[in-house]
Amino acid sequence: MKTIARRLGQLVGIYSAVSLLLVFCLFPFAQIVSTSLKHPIDWGNPSLIPKVIHWDAYEELLGLKTKVPTKLPQSIQQLLDNPALSKVQRQQLRQQFSRDKDIFPFGRYMLNSLLLALLTSTLSTAFAASAAYALARLRFVGRSMIANSVLFVYMIGGVLLMVPLYQMSVAVGLTHTLTGTLLSILLIYLVQTLPVAMYMLGNYFRTISVALEEAAMIDGCSRFEAFRVIILPLSKPMLFTVFVYCFVIAWNEYLFASVFLRQYQDFQTIPLALQSLFTSKNAIWGRIMAASVLTLIPVIICFMLASRHLSRGLTDGGVKE
Incomplete structure (x- = not known):
């Protein structure tokens, strides 16, 4: 008892x-x-x-709410009736007092973050898989040094790297155009995510039996074909995990985006948009909280998709030792 x-x-x-x-x-x-x-x-x-x-906050952010015609003040209407004003001046006055400028373009910012995060996670996973396989299977000069120093970039904080990286981008002329600025951001995100992605995939590749690749190469496969046909399908759980990790890092990144994308209002990401939402005339609690909820949805979807693959079996029973 x-x-x-x-x-x-x-x-x-x-x-x-x-x-x-x-x-x-x-x-x-x-x-x-x-x-x-x-x-x-x-x-x-x-x-x-x-x-x-x-549901008004969600409808406003997603652009589903019907726009109410703006009622101009009487003094502005009298000014518009002045025949001395040109057509361009009347149009500028109407735009100045229009409610369209008060609408927060949440969908555009979310699309910017989604495209940048998807591109970063896809490239980072692909590059990390190739590099991790080389470190796990191939023998070459400097392999141990590269494998041990792959996480060195995380010993230096992002705040210390921000100014040198921005100066380098300015020196090579990348920040002079929108395309160059986006390329700079993409390269920085790859540098941030590749070390851990390589470390995770390298350790996972070492758990896969070499006998599987040897059997494939005996059947006529090259090293690359064995990697593509054997290693990658067996590594789906870890590949999805690395993809989600890279996606979340790029989706939530604020520091470098605030420096590089500040001058391009229409191409800012979700973290920048939420920060500007707090300090703008659109700072309504319902809208702020609705934007926070919508920001969580892509990350939740990624984790749900990854969990389906993580629950599957790996290589147990694939080789009889």
């Missing part, structure tokens, strides 16, 4: 600790979702359940 009571007490303690940890981690997200769905008059309600679900 004492043993049963002790085990029961241990289980209760473990489940209580896990439950408290989950509540501590999930409560901020629940609060974000709740505030994004509340009507402005309901923001003072401490309950997580909105009295009335309010």
